[in-house]
Amino acid sequence: MYPADEAGLDGERDGSALSAQGRKLDFSFWPIRASATINVPSTRLFSLDPWAIIRQSIESECEPARLPEALACLGQASAFFEVGTSQGNEAARPLALYYSYLNLMKAYCLTRGGVATFERSLHGLWEEHAAGHGVENAVLSTVKPGRPFATDLKVFERIAMTLPGQSPALAGKYRLASVVPQILSGHRLWAEAADETERFFIVRDIAFRHHPASGDVWLRIDMLREDLSRFGIEPQDMLSRAGLAGTFRQVRCDRPKRVRFEQITPRRPVDGDPLPELQHLIDALRPSLWMTVTVIPPYRRYYLYLSPSTEADQRLPQLLSMYAMTYWLGSITRYRPHHFDELLRGNYGPRIRDFVTGQPLQFLYLMASEISRRDVARPSIL
Known part of the structure; x- marks a missing residue:
């Protein structure tokens, strides 16, 4: 069941979790380490x-x-x-x-x-x-x-x-x-x-998605619906204030407590290997994403910073x-x-x-x- 306010949205692009060397590839700013002969998943x-x-x-x-x-x-x-x-x-x-x-x-x-x-x-x-x-x-x-x-x-x-x-x-x-x-x-x-409202909102999940037939890869972001609603923030407003408007879009989510966004334009590998394309996806997202280092799994938490429209030029990495x-x-x-x-x-x-x-x-x-x-x-x- 989809929430009523998602009735007019497109479904997310067909795809599955991206795997490398037999295991799911978790999100990281540096997911791949290039060796002399092959790209391999990075380790923490x-x-x-x-x-x-x-x-x-x-x-x-x-x-x-x-x-x-x-x-x-x-x-x-x-x-x-x-x-x-x-x-x-x-x-x-x-x-x-x-x-x-x-x-x-x-x-x-x-x-x-x-x-x-x-x-x-x-x-x-x-x-x-x-x-x-x-x-x-x-x-x-x-x-x-x-x-x-x-x-x-x-x-x-x-x-x-x-x-x-x-x-x-x-x-x-x-x-x-x-x-x-x-x-x-x-x-x-x-x-x-x-005396201001909070501007950081935790990202509940970031995933690399992959379409095996075409080879396309893209990113998907999940937020908690209540994290936005308690401050009266609409999903489109969130995309705009986070600097993601035009690069991400809201799609229907089959998990009622979540709001889902996906990258509008996927990357298609020229040689069939999607791993070299991942850094391009990440570089497009990084200016909007903040990170904390933790001592408990998953050892990273990611957040979106929502700038007021009047402070767009004041935004820094x-x-x-x-x-x-x-x-x-x-x-x-x-x-x-x-x-x-x-x-x-x-x-x-x-x-x-x-x-x-x-x-x-x-x-x-x-x-x-x-x-x-x-x-x-x-x-x-x-």
Whole structure:
């Protein structure tokens, strides 16, 4: 039985779960590992030390001419991370974390982004000082008029260009009030502080689908009906606000508690092997999908972020929103530490504390996955 409101919808495309080497292929940003002769399903890595995985990936894949700089950046990133996550002066932690992320991203861009060197580079972000000191008035600019070193690399821009599935185009200005809700960890604390409704909605299932006769492959997404209805969000509005309108469509679902969407345009392999086509499907979805790393199966949770229509130009990739927020807090603690104390006493205080203490390990595991191109998770052991 289909819900009454789905009567006018098309049924989903004929197909079945995609399998590889005799088992169902679970969704991942990196589902396939290419070997010299064949594409094989990727496996998840469990590690208590993601820095070791990052280092191994850089050593094996970074061009020799760039490797010394990449490893030096990685060493600094690890050292700053230790300071930023250790117990101590609360106001010193955001600045240490920012320099950790900055150097980790430099190592990533040297390995993956075609950057020869960061010897002449700028942060690529500038804090515009506003009348107030809080989140509501803060603005970050990606362009600073009159900067004398116009030919220097801008790190923030290079990160945007290197992250897969993302557009390198950046807005000239980003309002912190629009960036903060894009950070998944502590999102409900933001909603309470800002008196706003939640914008993240969990994806209950993402599946690779396959039509054996044609070879076509595509993605299917399931959401819980009640997750949308309790906030009065219609499926088409969800697609639009998540940035999926035109690439996904709602289809009938035989599970009454779920709302189902499928990719409109499938990929057809030229040589009969659907596996090389999967990354194209994923890259089209990635700008709309946020992820958390967990210590329990399935070790990943995926979410859609629903931007207000007025903030479409303020949307950033998940890692860049975390990076931008850390830059802002680091700038405050470096130049105006007394303003940081004011922030902690204000409505956003619990949100900022949660971000500084709870977000670093998520950022690290997300980056370990990005650099190694595999799901990296923390093992659930004592």
